[in-house]
Amino acid sequence: MSNIALSKYIEKLIRRSELPHRDREAILSLPCREQDYLAGDTIVGIGAPTTHCCFVESGFVSRVKRVPPDLNQILAFHIPGDGVDLQSLFFTASDHKIYANAPTRVVWVPHEAILELAAERPVVANALWLDTLADASIFREWTVNVGQRRAVDRIAHLFLELYTRLLAIGAVHDESFELPLTQTAMADAVGLSLVHLNKSLQLLKKDGCVQTKGRIVILTDKAKMIRHSGFDSDYLYLDGKRVKAFSEDCEVVSAVA
Amino acid sequence: MSNIALSKYIEKLIRRSELPHRDREAILSLPCREQDYLAGDTIVGIGAPTTHCCFVESGFVSRVKRVPPDLNQILAFHIPGDGVDLQSLFFTASDHKIYANAPTRVVWVPHEAILELAAERPVVANALWLDTLADASIFREWTVNVGQRRAVDRIAHLFLELYTRLLAIGAVHDESFELPLTQTAMADAVGLSLVHLNKSLQLLKKDGCVQTKGRIVILTDKAKMIRHSGFDSDYLYLDGKRVKAFSEDCEVVSAVA
DNA sequence: CGGGTGCTTGATCTCTATCAACTGGTGTGG
DNA sequence: CCACACCAGTTGATAGAGATCAAGCACCCG
Numbered sequence: 156m157s158n159i160a161l162s163k164y165i166e167k168l169i170r171r172s173e174l175p176h177r178d179r180e181a182i183l184s185l186p187c188r189e190q191d192y193l194a195g196d197t198i199v200g201i202g203a204p205t206t207h208c209c210f211v212e213s214g215f216v217s218r219v220k221r222v223p224p225d226l227n228q229i230l231a232f233h234i235p236g237d238g239v240d241l242q243s244l245f246f247t248a249s250d251h252k253i254y255a256n257a258p259t260r261v262v263w264v265p266h267e268a269i270l271e272l273a274a275e276r277p278v279v280a281n282a283l284w285l286d287t288l289a290d291a292s293i294f295r296e297w298t299v300n301v302g303q304r305r306a307v308d309r310i311a312h313l314f315l316e317l318y319t320r321l322l323a324i325g326a327v328h329d330e331s332f333e334l335p336l337t338q339t340a341m342a343d344a345v346g347l348s349l350v351h352l353n354k355s356l357q358l359l360k361k362d363g364c365v366q367t368k369g370r371i372v373i374l375t376d377k378a379k380m381i382r383h384s385g386f387d388s389d390y391l392y393l394d395g396k397r398v399k400a401f402s403e404d405c406e407v408v409s410a411v412a
Numbered sequence: 413m414s415n416i417a418l419s420k421y422i423e424k425l426i427r428r429s430e431l432p433h434r435d436r437e438a439i440l441s442l443p444c445r446e447q448d449y450l451a452g453d454t455i456v457g458i459g460a461p462t463t464h465c466c467f468v469e470s471g472f473v474s475r476v477k478r479v480p481p482d483l484n485q486i487l488a489f490h491i492p493g494d495g496v497d498l499q500s501l502f503f504t505a506s507d508h509k510i511y512a513n514a515p516t517r518v519v520w521v522p523h524e525a526i527l528e529l530a531a532e533r534p535v536v537a538n539a540l541w542l543d544t545l546a547d548a549s550i551f552r553e554w555t556v557n558v559g560q561r562r563a564v565d566r567i568a569h570l571f572l573e574l575y576t577r578l579l580a581i582g583a584v585h586d587e588s589f590e591l592p593l594t595q596t597a598m599a600d601a602v603g604l605s606l607v608h609l610n611k612s613l614q615l616l617k618k619d620g621c622v623q624t625k626g627r628i629v630i631l632t633d634k635a636k637m638i639r640h641s642g643f644d645s646d647y648l649y650l651d652g653k654r655v656k657a658f659s660e661d662c663e664v665v666s667a668v669a
Numbered sequence: 670c671g672g673g674t675g676c677t678t679g680a681t682c683t684c685t686a687t688c689a690a691c692t693g694g695t696g697t698g699g
Numbered sequence: 700c701c702a703c704a705c706c707a708g709t710t711g712a713t714a715g716a717g718a719t720c721a722a723g724c725a726c727c728c729g
Contacts, residue, residue: 228556245542274534285502291548299485302558302603346559397504
């Protein structure tokens with residue numbers, strides 16, 4: 156089967172909330188089509204009609220909004236197992252660009268297929284909806300990051316977020332992970348200029364918090380980074396700790412209906 | 413009937429997408445309970461269990477995240493007709509505070525009732541989901557605002573957003589609207605210090621863009637504000653222009669199922 | 670009347686942006 | 700194989716935006 160991406164997505168969902176076997180099967184049997192991208196490739200352009208949404212199988216993806224004349228704000232990063240365009244499930248066109256930061260494989264699923272599935276299976280609908288709400292929670296924390304924290308802490312917070320999310324999908328080894336981002340991209344993510352990001356990142360290194368080897372990032376003093384940046388992983392909703400159980404209720408309801 | 417808030421919420425939904433009569437009725441017959449707040453009152457505290465979500469009937473509401481030691485980032489404003497806590501529909505506790513900026517009346521609806529309704533009526537589920545996605549779109553634009561724009565433009569952008577949203581609910585008269593915010597709150601919304609917000613706001617006034625009379629804001633040169641801040645109301649998804657029609661599909665599906 | 674809150678102002682300092690130049694690696698074409 | 704361009708990263712100097720500090724004013728309310 157070609158739906159590794161959807162399997163990974165299901166794994167993400169069930170880390171957070173129960174998902175009965177037949178609902179998983181239903182997701183896995185969604186019609187889909189694989190596609191590969193190279194670093195720098197645009198996956199969804201601004202204004203492009205949004206008829207499909209994609210799930211990341213491997214690689215690294217950014218969503219970025221352009222501000223004339225020449226500013227870019229990265230809104231989110233997506234790693235394997237993430238659903239990328241559920242955010243525009245009900246919109247006709249994308250208002251921001253989605254592109255690959257590294258060689259990336261995604262799987263495309265038509266919106267109608269997802270909506271039909273959601274209409275048939277309230278449990279799936281809730282799981283997907285919940286996933287978009289978790290994404291929204293991350294957007295909010297990014298607003299806080301960019302709006303309130305100083306440069307070094309912004310970077311630390313971003314690294315801790317990526318560390319935590321990559322840890323959940325098994326992509327962290329010995330406190331180190333691959334981060335296929337140029338410093339320009341990092342700067343756009345945390346709302347800093349390239350030069351200032353570079354210098355602040357060096358401060359983080361001098362402070363013993365971070366090491367880099369090529370595109371590998373090693374968090375050598377997570378505790379300090381957490382302390383200074385005020386990072387608290389709750390907003391990521393990676394597990395079920397702060398998530399309501401809904402599958403039972405929905406089973407009952409859909410059985411009644 | 414006491415569900416003026418829900419009527420206003422339905423009006424908001426149908427500005428964006430079709431909602432058959434019986435679905436409207438179903439929303440209107442949700443169990444609910446009114447509550448009034450004074451300016452400054454906390455509506456939902458940090459860590460409070462989220463069992464209900466509320467809809468604003470009148471007044472003005474903020475959601476704010478605190479950053480130790482003493483920083484606050486306002487994440488969103490809510491005006492009459494908005495649903496406030498759909499964002500935590502599936503979460504057990506609130507990770508940020510929600511409070512009233514002015515005397516405010518809301519209507520509380522239990523989460524289970526909403527989830528049951530959504531499970532029974534895919535059209536309603538979609539409309540609510542869409543509403544949370546529209547909110548998420550606003551979160552993203554706020555990230556851009558605090559991350560990329562300069563002080564004066566941030567304020568202009570915020571004013572234009574509120575102008576546009578208030579216009580949609582008929583709360584704008586002669587380019588003026590009531591904005592029951594202290595300058596401290598405005599500063600927390602756009603990621604500026606109080607002092608700098610004050611001075612930047614005065615620049616906006618001197619530039620002929622804005623006038624204030626007490627808590628009334630008058631946009632005297634919207635065109636200039638739009639030009640400088642790059643405001644484009646599309647991200648608000650106030651009408652159906654960029655929203656997919658989904659009610660027919662869902663009708664069919666739910667009839668089949 | 671006193672005290673609180675919200676707004677305003679000026680001086681100063683810090684952080685971040687901008688400008689400009691240089692390095693090192695990579696890839697390409699002659 | 701070298702010359703060249705190009706990109707990512709780095710560095711230093713300078714400028715500007717925004718934060719902080721401190722004080723004072725206006726208003727409302729008990």
